[in-house]
Amino acid sequence: MADATDAKAPTQRRNALQSLEIDTRLLGMIGAFIVVALVFNVLTEGRFLTPRNIFNLTIQTVSVAIMATGMVFVIVTRHIDLSVGSLLATCSAVMAMLQTSWLVGEAMPLGSAALPWLAIVGGLVVGTLIGAFNGWLVGYLTIPAFIVTLGGLLVWRNVAWYLTTGQTIGPLDETFQAFGGISGTLGAQWSWIIGAVATVIALVGLFSARRTKITHEFSVKPVWAEAVVAIVVVVGIMGFVWVLNSYDLPERVLAREFQAAGQEMPEGYREAYGLPISVLLLIAVAIVMTVVAQRTRFGRYIFATGGNPDAAELSGINTRLLTVKIFALMGFLCALSAVVASARLTFHSNDIGTLDELRVIAAAVIGGTALSGGIGTIYGAILGALIMQSLQSGMAMVGVDAPYQNIVVGSVLILAVYVDILYRRKTGA
Amino acid sequence: MSTPLVELNDISISFGGIQAVDHVTVDLYPGEVVGLLGHNGAGKSTLIKCLSGAYQMDSGEIKINGKTATINNPRDARRYNIETIYQTLALADxxxxxxxxxxxxxxxxxxxxxxxxxxxxxxxxxxxxxxxxxxxxxxxxxxxxxxxxxxxxxxxxxxxxAKILIMDEPTAALGPQETRMVAELIQELKRQGLGIFLIDHDVHQVKNLCDRAAVMKNGQLVGVVKVDEVSEDDLLAMIILGKKPEHLAA
Structure with a gap:
C-alpha cells in the first residue's frame, strides 16, 4: 500500500520515523484505511464511524481475513488457491449436516452439548484433508496450483451441493451460532479484562525483545521510541475494546430478556455487546500465524522457498512436503472460516462463500503479498481484508449501486498493487 | 597412502540420451585441493552434483572414508559433512x-x-x-x-x-581483492584438513591453488595430474584436445 511518509517531509521527521523502526508499509496501509473510514464517515454524515458500524465491520471481515492469512503462505510460495470459497462451502455443509442430521440420533438428540463441537472438529478435519490432498497434487504430482484449485473450485462447490442435496440447512445449533458474531459476544466486563491482559502481554513482549537485543549487544532504538510504540499499542488495544463496549444491545432485546426471566428491567439499564467471539478467533489466528511465519522453521522455509525454490531444495528443505503442509493449513483455515460464515448466517446455504476466493486473494495482495513469491505479511492480509470490507459496506451505506461497488473494489485492487510496485521500486525492498 | 576422503568410482549419469558423465573416477584426500577443469558442458558440475545430492547418478559408487555412501538428496550430503558453494550461490534473496x-x-x-x-x-x-x-x-x-x-x-x-567442501567457480563473480580472500581461505581450510573440490575455468588459478587437477571433456575423464608436473599449456591442451601430455602418458 501507499507509503504514508512524504518524501519531501523535513529530514527530522524522517529520522524520527527511522528511529521508531516502524514498517512504513504498515503505516501506509493504516493510513489508507483511516482515509477510507474518514471519507465514508463524511459521506454518511457520521454513520460510518459509529460503534455499531465498526462492530458490524469487524464481524463481516472475520471470515475472509482468516482465510487471507493462509493465502499469504500459499502466495508467498508462488502458488495460488482458487478453491477456498468452495472448500468453505464443503466444510460448512459437512458441519451443518453433522449437527442437524448425521450425528443426531438417540444417543445424541438435537441440542446435545457435544453436537456443535463434534461438528466443528469434523469440519476442521475434512478441510485439512482436502487441503492436504490439493497440496499433494501440487507438490508431489507437480500439477500447477492454479489448475488443481481451479478444478477444486468446481469440484468442492458441487460436493457441498450433493452433501445437502441442494437444501439450505438450518437453524444451526445455538452454541455453534456463537461463533458468528452478534450472537456471541463477551460483554463489557470480560472485554475489558481481555483487553488488559492483551496489553500486558504486548508490553512484556516489547520489553523482552529489547532485553534480548541488549544481551546480544545489538543496537536498540532510543527509549523514547520504545515508549511511543508502547503507547500506540496500549491506546490501540484499549481503544478498540472501548469502541466495541460502546455498542449497546437494543433496549427491546434487553427488556425481552428480563421479561423471560420474570423480572422488571431497572430504569436506565444498559448492556454492551463487547468483543465478538469471532473477532477474538481472528485475533488468535493472526497471532498464531504471525508466530508461525516469523519464529518457526516452517515459516522460515515458506519464505525461503518463495524467495528461491532451488536454494531451498539445495539447503535440504523438503519443498514437496512443505507444499502439502501449506495447503493443509489453508484447508484448515477454510474450515475455520466456514464455522464463522455459517454461524453468522445461522444456517448453511448452497451459495455460502461464493467468490470468496477472489476476496481472499485480493485481501492478501492489497496487504502487500507479492505474487512473484517470497514477500507477504499476516497483518497486511488482515488489513487488506478490512480495507476491502470497509469499501464494500461504506459504499452500501452511501447507497452506491451494487454493480458500481464491484467496479470500485476491482479498480482499487489494481491501483493498490500498482502503488505497491512503486513503493518497492522506491525503497528497493 | 592413507584412505581417500572421497572416492567417486565409475560414475555415470545421463539426461534424455545425453551422457553427461561417462564412467568417471576421481578421488580426494584430506587436506587436498583437487581442481576440476573442462569446457562448459564437460560434465564437471554434473559430476559434483552427484556428490552434493542435487542429482542422482545412474551407476557408480561413492565412498566416504572408504565406506560406501548413499546420497539421494542434499540432506544426505549434509549428513556426510559435505558442503557445497554453488555457482549460483543458492541464496534466498x-x-x-x-x-x-x-x-x-x-x-x-x-x-x-x-x-x-x-x-x-x-x-x-x-x-x-x-x-x-x-x-x-x-x-x-x-x-x-x-x-x-x-x-x-x-x-x-x-x-x-564441513569435512568435504565443493566450490563451483567460487571466484567467477568477484574482483581481484575478493578473489585473493577466497584463495587465502582455501589455503586455511586445507591446513585444517578439509578436502576441497574446486571447479574452475581459470587454469592459472587451478595451478596456484590445487594439488591435483582432473580434466574432463564431453563427460569423460581426460586424466588426473599433479599440477606441479604439468604446465599451464599442458592443462589447456588437456581441456581442448582431450589428451594427456606426452611426458605423462604412460
Missing amino acids: NLDATANLFLGREIVSPFGMVSDATMEAETRKIMSRLNPNFKKFSAPVSALSGGQRQSVAIARAVYFN
Missing part, C-alpha cells in the same frame, strides 16, 4: 544473511521457535573472521554486493564443520 546461513539448520529454542538473536550473534562471529567489512546483517541478501553474497555462501559452507 528475500531473507537476510543470518537466515540464509542457517537455512535448513536453524537454531531453535526448547519451544521450537527459531532463535534469531543467537543465530545473528553466530553469524556476526563467523563473518568477522571471513569478511570483517560485512555489516549488513539485517538486510535481505538481494541488497548485498556480489562479494558480500559470496561471503554469505562461503560462511554457510564453513560454519557447519
Whole structure:
C-alpha cells in the first residue's frame, strides 16, 4: 500500500520515523484505511464511524481475513488457491449436516452439548484433508496450483451441493451460532479484562525483545521510541475494546430478556455487546500465524522457498512436503472460516462463500503479498481484508449501486498493487 | 597412502540420451585441493552434483572414508559433512544473511521457535573472521554486493564443520581483492584438513591453488595430474584436445 511518509517531509521527521523502526508499509496501509473510514464517515454524515458500524465491520471481515492469512503462505510460495470459497462451502455443509442430521440420533438428540463441537472438529478435519490432498497434487504430482484449485473450485462447490442435496440447512445449533458474531459476544466486563491482559502481554513482549537485543549487544532504538510504540499499542488495544463496549444491545432485546426471566428491567439499564467471539478467533489466528511465519522453521522455509525454490531444495528443505503442509493449513483455515460464515448466517446455504476466493486473494495482495513469491505479511492480509470490507459496506451505506461497488473494489485492487510496485521500486525492498 | 576422503568410482549419469558423465573416477584426500577443469558442458558440475545430492547418478559408487555412501538428496550430503558453494550461490534473496546461513539448520529454542538473536550473534562471529567489512546483517541478501553474497555462501559452507567442501567457480563473480580472500581461505581450510573440490575455468588459478587437477571433456575423464608436473599449456591442451601430455602418458 501507499507509503504514508512524504518524501519531501523535513529530514527530522524522517529520522524520527527511522528511529521508531516502524514498517512504513504498515503505516501506509493504516493510513489508507483511516482515509477510507474518514471519507465514508463524511459521506454518511457520521454513520460510518459509529460503534455499531465498526462492530458490524469487524464481524463481516472475520471470515475472509482468516482465510487471507493462509493465502499469504500459499502466495508467498508462488502458488495460488482458487478453491477456498468452495472448500468453505464443503466444510460448512459437512458441519451443518453433522449437527442437524448425521450425528443426531438417540444417543445424541438435537441440542446435545457435544453436537456443535463434534461438528466443528469434523469440519476442521475434512478441510485439512482436502487441503492436504490439493497440496499433494501440487507438490508431489507437480500439477500447477492454479489448475488443481481451479478444478477444486468446481469440484468442492458441487460436493457441498450433493452433501445437502441442494437444501439450505438450518437453524444451526445455538452454541455453534456463537461463533458468528452478534450472537456471541463477551460483554463489557470480560472485554475489558481481555483487553488488559492483551496489553500486558504486548508490553512484556516489547520489553523482552529489547532485553534480548541488549544481551546480544545489538543496537536498540532510543527509549523514547520504545515508549511511543508502547503507547500506540496500549491506546490501540484499549481503544478498540472501548469502541466495541460502546455498542449497546437494543433496549427491546434487553427488556425481552428480563421479561423471560420474570423480572422488571431497572430504569436506565444498559448492556454492551463487547468483543465478538469471532473477532477474538481472528485475533488468535493472526497471532498464531504471525508466530508461525516469523519464529518457526516452517515459516522460515515458506519464505525461503518463495524467495528461491532451488536454494531451498539445495539447503535440504523438503519443498514437496512443505507444499502439502501449506495447503493443509489453508484447508484448515477454510474450515475455520466456514464455522464463522455459517454461524453468522445461522444456517448453511448452497451459495455460502461464493467468490470468496477472489476476496481472499485480493485481501492478501492489497496487504502487500507479492505474487512473484517470497514477500507477504499476516497483518497486511488482515488489513487488506478490512480495507476491502470497509469499501464494500461504506459504499452500501452511501447507497452506491451494487454493480458500481464491484467496479470500485476491482479498480482499487489494481491501483493498490500498482502503488505497491512503486513503493518497492522506491525503497528497493 | 592413507584412505581417500572421497572416492567417486565409475560414475555415470545421463539426461534424455545425453551422457553427461561417462564412467568417471576421481578421488580426494584430506587436506587436498583437487581442481576440476573442462569446457562448459564437460560434465564437471554434473559430476559434483552427484556428490552434493542435487542429482542422482545412474551407476557408480561413492565412498566416504572408504565406506560406501548413499546420497539421494542434499540432506544426505549434509549428513556426510559435505558442503557445497554453488555457482549460483543458492541464496534466498528475500531473507537476510543470518537466515540464509542457517537455512535448513536453524537454531531453535526448547519451544521450537527459531532463535534469531543467537543465530545473528553466530553469524556476526563467523563473518568477522571471513569478511570483517560485512555489516549488513539485517538486510535481505538481494541488497548485498556480489562479494558480500559470496561471503554469505562461503560462511554457510564453513560454519557447519564441513569435512568435504565443493566450490563451483567460487571466484567467477568477484574482483581481484575478493578473489585473493577466497584463495587465502582455501589455503586455511586445507591446513585444517578439509578436502576441497574446486571447479574452475581459470587454469592459472587451478595451478596456484590445487594439488591435483582432473580434466574432463564431453563427460569423460581426460586424466588426473599433479599440477606441479604439468604446465599451464599442458592443462589447456588437456581441456581442448582431450589428451594427456606426452611426458605423462604412460
